[in-house]
Amino acid sequence: MNESRAKIRNCITIFLVGSPGHVDTWDMKPDAPDDVRGKFRPISTNVSSVQICEHFPLMARMMDRVALIRSLNYNTGASHENGQRWMMTGHDFSPNNVQPHIGSVVSRVFGPKGDLPASIILPGKIGNTGAGPFHGQTAAFLGSGHEPFFLGSDPASADFKVADLAPPANHSEPRISARRDLLGQLDALQRRADSKSAQDLDASYARAFNLLTSSQTRMAFELKHESDKLRDRYGRNTFGQSCLMARRLIEAGSRFITVNHFDTVFNLSCWDMHADGGGLNNTYLDYERLLCPQFDIAFTALIEDLEQRGLLQETVVAVLSEMGRTPKLNPRGGRDHYPPAWTNFLCGGNIRGGQVIGSTDKIGAAPHDYPVEPPRVLASIYHGMGIDLETTMMPGPGGRPVRFIEAEPIPELF
Amino acid sequence: MEQKFEGTPQAEIRLEGRRVTRTDVTHDWGSQLRWEVKRNGQVIATPNARLDASYEHPEAVAGDxxxxxxxxxxxxxxxxxxxxxTASKFIEISNKVAYKVG
Structure with a gap:
């Protein structure tokens, strides 16, 4: 691997599917009217000018590492999928112009560091969030060799194993290698056609065989090598153990890990706080008792763990969501989708923590200053990873070189 | 996919005067952790137990x-x-401690 590729930092993205209400979490409005302010109170943090929700007490102790962006916004539709596409690709694309996930871009341009895929999504892909199949978690035109590797299994399960890494009982490693040789011969015939799809398949097969035969790769997925104390610190739940696995995978050489906090918004406790009394009945109770504590524990464990292992400076951690939630409570006491304003945050890498970028008005309805659109966040992630967006191109549709993203990083973050 | 929660969480608590202190929670599910304080059998407070491992209830009203x-x-x-x-709820994960005021 050449030196410039080796210098590129890693990234862990935590994606909060459903979207937390910004006024209830990281952009509180304690002086707003009752129907805006909501139920929770702000608490002080270790950065004197910054307050956050009382249900993030552990995060409040490490705000000096975190840069909040409180003026995120976009003006296209208020669906989860719109927000997912914006925040995972930097584009609001149509089905005939699908854009690649940020991890696939990193995979395509910088490649894997070892046998592990460059981009991995934990614990599984986003499924039904209400408005179609385009969630922005594919390689799109970058080819199947750069599709994210989906874990597809729950690391908090007692019988956890990665399905794709467990060959059938009667398939020994020599037998797998023999099949690789045979496939190689078939590929040589196919390659005569010299088509791009054949090359893509080559890359996919090579990756699959590497995953199956590398003991280092399998070990990276095995949480049993971690102490019980550390596993407890992350929280013994799907999200917490996924965050722990993210650290293991970065340590083992993967470049870009995405942790989806939930794969749907229907019929389960998640951030999508409509309080509709039916299939979208998340309320303050879910935030208070489950979601905020679960996030607070896992996120702070991840930052501490990365820091203690000397990995935080080498790893940008981005906490992203699709949009905000309505500043005014709905008649049922919930909040609905709201892209005109919300808060996400970054830390690690060369991100300068302990600061707030942008602000919203008195009720959190719109950016008051420094409005930031999603592509700038992705540009900042790339920049935080050490990628020079002026000189590094990726192959676009048809193979012509294009910029990673049509936006500039937020300079104050660095 | 619903979140899975692994194992059975447990902790021990001990009393020194009126201050209660907990150990780390093993198999911590990472959800809301709280002290339940009862006086004469009635719940009078449920403060958050996540941030600090110790708590002293400030009230000194006579009672058990x-x-x-x-x-x-x-x-x-x-x-x-x-x-x-309807189904999700708080469960006790420690021993109980008791003291008397007045």
Whole structure:
């Protein structure tokens, strides 16, 4: 691997599917009217000018590492999928112009560091969030060799194993290698056609065989090598153990890990706080008792763990969501989708923590200053990873070189 | 996909004077952790136990006090017409300690 590729930092993205209400979490409005302010109170943090929700007490102790962006916004539709596409690709694309996930871009341009895929999504892909199949978690035109590797299994399960890494009982490693040789011969015939799809398949097969035969790769997925104390610190739940696995995978050489906090918004406790009394009945109770504590524990464990292992400076951690939630409570006491304003945050890498970028008005309805659109966040992630967006191109549709993203990083973050 | 929660959470608590201190929670599900404080059998406070491992209830009203550590157990998000969970609930994960005032 050449030196410039080796210098590129890693990234862990935590994606909060459903979207937390910004006024209830990281952009509180304690002086707003009752129907805006909501139920929770702000608490002080270790950065004197910054307050956050009382249900993030552990995060409040490490705000000096975190840069909040409180003026995120976009003006296209208020669906989860719109927000997912914006925040995972930097584009609001149509089905005939699908854009690649940020991890696939990193995979395509910088490649894997070892046998592990460059981009991995934990614990599984986003499924039904209400408005179609385009969630922005594919390689799109970058080819199947750069599709994210989906874990597809729950690391908090007692019988956890990665399905794709467990060959059938009667398939020994020599037998797998023999099949690789045979496939190689078939590929040589196919390659005569010299088509791009054949090359893509080559890359996919090579990756699959590497995953199956590398003991280092399998070990990276095995949480049993971690102490019980550390596993407890992350929280013994799907999200917490996924965050722990993210650290293991970065340590083992993967470049870009995405942790989806939930794969749907229907019929389960998640951030999508409509309080509709039916299939979208998340309320303050879910935030208070489950979601905020679960996030607070896992996120702070991840930052501490990365820091203690000397990995935080080498790893940008981005906490992203699709949009905000309505500043005014709905008649049922919930909040609905709201892209005109919300808060996400970054830390690690060369991100300068302990600061707030942008602000919203008195009720959190719109950016008051420094409005930031999603592509700038992705540009900042790339920049935080050490990628020079002026000189590094990726192959676009048809193979012509294009910029990673049509936006500039937020300079104050660095 | 519902979140899975691994193992059975447990902690020990001990009393020194009126201050109660907990150990780390093993198999911590990462949900809301709280002290349940009762006086003469009635719940009078449920302060958060996540941030600090010790707590001293500030009230000195005469009575028999009992404290236990509770963790929220998520089963599903179903709620009744009053907005309370129907199956998910707080469960006790520690021994109980007791003291008397007055």
């Amino acid at each position: 006090y009992e404290i236990v550590l509770q963790l929220f157990k998520y089963v599903n998000y179903q709620k009744d017409k009053n907005g309370e969970y």
